[in-house]
Amino acid sequence: MANQEMTGAEIVIKSLIDQGVEVIFGYPGGAVLPLYDELFKQNSIRHILVRQEGGAVHAAEGYARSTGKPGVVLVTSGPGATNAVTGLADALLDSIPIICLTGQVATHLIGNDAFQEADTVGITRPVTKHNYLVKSANDLARTMHEAFYVATTGRPGPVVIDLPKDVQFEAGTYIPPSLVQHKSYKPQIKGNLKAIKEAVKLIAGAKKPIFYSGGGVINSGPKAAKILTQLVRMTGYPITSTLMGLGAFPASDKQSLGMLGMHGTYEANNAMHDCDVMICVGARFDDRITGRLDAFSPNSKKIHIDIDPSSINKNIRVDLPIVGDVAHVLEDMVKVWKSEVCVPDAAALESWWSEIAAWRSRDCLKFKQEGSVIKPQYALSRLQELTKDHDRYITTEVGQHQMWAAQYLTFDEPNRWMTSGGLGTMGYGLPAAVGAQIAHPDALVIDVAGEASIMMNIQEMSTILQYRLPVKIFILNNQYMGMVRQWQELMHGSRYSESYMESLPDFVKLAEAFGAKGLRCDHVDNVDDCIKEMIETPGAVLVDMLVDQTENVFPMVPSGAAHNQMLLADDKEGEGPEVSSKGRALV
Amino acid sequence: MDDNEIHRHTIAVLVDNEFGVLARVVGLFSGRGYNIESLTVAKVDDAENWSRITIVTTGNDMVIPQIKAQLERLVPVHKIADLTVEGPSVEREMALVKVECKGEKRVEALRMADIFRARAIDTTETSFVFEVTGVRDKVKAFVNLMEPLGRIEVCRTGIVAVKRGSDTI
DSSP states (O other): OOOEEEEHHHHHHHHHHHTTOOEEEEOOOGGGHHHHHHHHTOSSSEEEEOSSHHHHHHHHHHHHHHHSSOEEEEEOSTHHHHHHHHHHHHHHHTTOOEEEEEEEOOGGGTTSOOTTOOOHHHHHGGGSSEEEEOOSGGGHHHHHHHHHHHHHSSSOOEEEEEEEHHHHHSEEEEOOGGGOOOSSOOOOOSOOHHHHHHHHHHHHTOSSEEEEEOHHHHHHOHHHHHHHHHHHHHHTOOEEEOGGGTTSSOTTSTTEEEEOSTTOOHHHHHHHHHOSEEEEESOOOOHHHHSSGGGSSTTOEEEEEESOGGGTTSSSOOSEEEESOHHHHHHHHHHHHHHTTOOOOHHHHHHHHHHHHHHHTTOTTOOOOOSSSBOHHHHHHHHHHHHTTSOEEEEEOSSHHHHHHHHHSOOOSTTSEEOOOSSOOTTOHHHHHHHHHHHSTTSEEEEEEETTGGGGSTTHHHHHHHTTOOOEEEEEEOSBOHHHHHHHHHHSTTOOTTOBOOSOOOHHHHHHHHTSEEEEEOSGGGHHHHHHHHHHSSSOEEEEEEBOTTOOOOSBOOTTOOTTSOBOTTOOTTOSOOOOHHHHHOO | OOTTOOEEEEEEEEEEOOTTHHHHHHHHHHHTTOOOSEEEEEEEETTTTEEEEEEEEEEOTTHHHHHHHHHHHSTTEEEEEETTTSSOEEEEEEEEEEEEOOTHHHHHHHHHHHHTTOEEEEEETTEEEEEEEEOHHHHHHHHHHHGGGSOEEEEEOOOEEEESSSOOO
16 A cells, blocks of 8 residues: 555554654644654654753654654644754764754744744754655655655754645545655765765875874764774874764774864874874864864864765865765775775885874873862763773763863764764753654663753753662752863953853752662762762662862864864963964863 | 856856746755856747846855755756856847936937947937847946936846857757
8 A cells, every 4th residue: 555545643653654764753733643643642652841942852863862863742732842953053063964844833824923833944944954844745755755765864853844734634545655755855975985085096196194084974874983993994094083073983993183173182183283184074174173173183184074065165274175984985985995905005004003002192181180179081081980881872062171182082883972062052961862852762871960950951860760760860960060160260361250160950850859879979979979879779870979179171173273283281371372362262 | 266256147047937937946046055146037939938137146066066966956946057168159148228317418428329239219308218239248337327417216137148059058
């Protein structure tokens, strides 16, 4: 039965089932009641009830990022849709495949300022990869399948489908996914072979090469990470990763220089600055990575592999662009490398590695744990040590704790690390942990949080308890919006304008109020026990780790500075580069 | 080559003639801070239900390819051509120019119109409406010449353009 007559709501649910959707994150309301009625009548799709629509999108992001499948969201019209906007923008900047179904007032009421009406397609147009307003039930099945195709292929992203209530009741014809083809949207998957051959030649001839990989490798799938690892090991070259790309190449491998960029390692940033051939794989030269544009890696030939042609030459002019999916392009590169029997310049490589070794010896992530006050770096080092052998997924909020998590936790596999990189959304981590835990019920899912960020979506604790999710919340509590405080210290004369967190809740009691376990740790000697108790306690646990209030994230490329002008933790005061007034104006 | 030199480009875009498509294109330009000097849009293919948008924009050598790539990302966009880059093209703009004038000035207005091959498409005892077609500079020159003759009202279509020869976009 290819074509069947059914109601709009039935078509939506049938499309989801046929697309292989197992779980959706949502919140009901007037304009989606027919859809919730259909959900009630079936057993294929599980609905996770969040506590605010923003949480639904982040949960779907966590689900998508940890599984490689698209995340699906269902929210009502008006405020339901507007609450989802931040999550959509977040998914757009981090290229996360999301299908967001929004209810809409009946078609004859659109434009009438009806109850809970908002111009959802208008509002979400700039924060989605694409969006649809469906005005007839007969267009529904095609639109649903097309939305999945658009969201998951090419550079993935969020897609909104706005569903007027009368269309959900209206009868229409269902068509299955295989019958839907797209006329204009055809992303380029295979890279240009001539360019790939040229790139391999350039790579093989490099004297100071570096791989710079990003979130595109994760999005391309586990196969891409595997081939990247193979290529990097074949060449023996160093590799650094963006925040979004952590885990694509094993961080514990000696060829890994760790993360690059504003809070990247000394060795990674210096290697980027001094390299002669840069191989950018699925990253986009964003401003957190490049620092000052005119001083970015001045002497290198740059190869850029990206599925999105608009990423090429957007910020940095590259010498050899290759548009295509990372896995496909890297696969071809490995083939060419083997067939041409490429051999790297061993002598040059040895001297390059010894330069890198000198940078590494600065040991830029070292910290001093003295006295009883817990250093946040120490807490995360212990968290790493005590959880590294677990089946572990980490999410984070946004701020200092996020950067420390990226620096001190080690990711050897893709899809294990979920963070809001592009948009920098505080409040991302807790709902993202919900999504990751729903996808991986038996895994150890930890939201590394700050006490300020956690308050932004704290209501999702209730979701966690409803579904008995054993999510662990690891709060590094320094009673400041730490990253704001750090910038105020470094760039605004230590005038801590509104960055102190007054009247914080008692997090242990707060956890208990939601029905979770709360633990507090305020002495360095208790850190291990606290983390162990967190891991061993079944069910949700919130850890309130009281850490040094004045600690800053280092190393740091101050805004407006170049990669080789980093501030290190052990720099004496005034020794680092001055932040120029131009740099201060940068975010 | 100076990267920062600003050039004017005429870009033709074939899009699905569907709800919101113009908003996507215009929103892209405003959201990313690109300039629009003129924009025209109309349905050009009934069978395929395609519209053609002609945009005149300005930018340096980094920005113009970016504009093209960003337009390409829009799902309902089928084809894009930078007519300024892709070989010679012909461009035309039409303007309707209303001039309020009497006596000697009416004769002068008609003489100017004749030189510019503008047609009077409406007239009263105190006014003309001229239709003038040509490249932007010609239209501008005509408007400039009409201005001293009396109070005027100008309505311009913006540029439409196609490639010369048998080549299509």
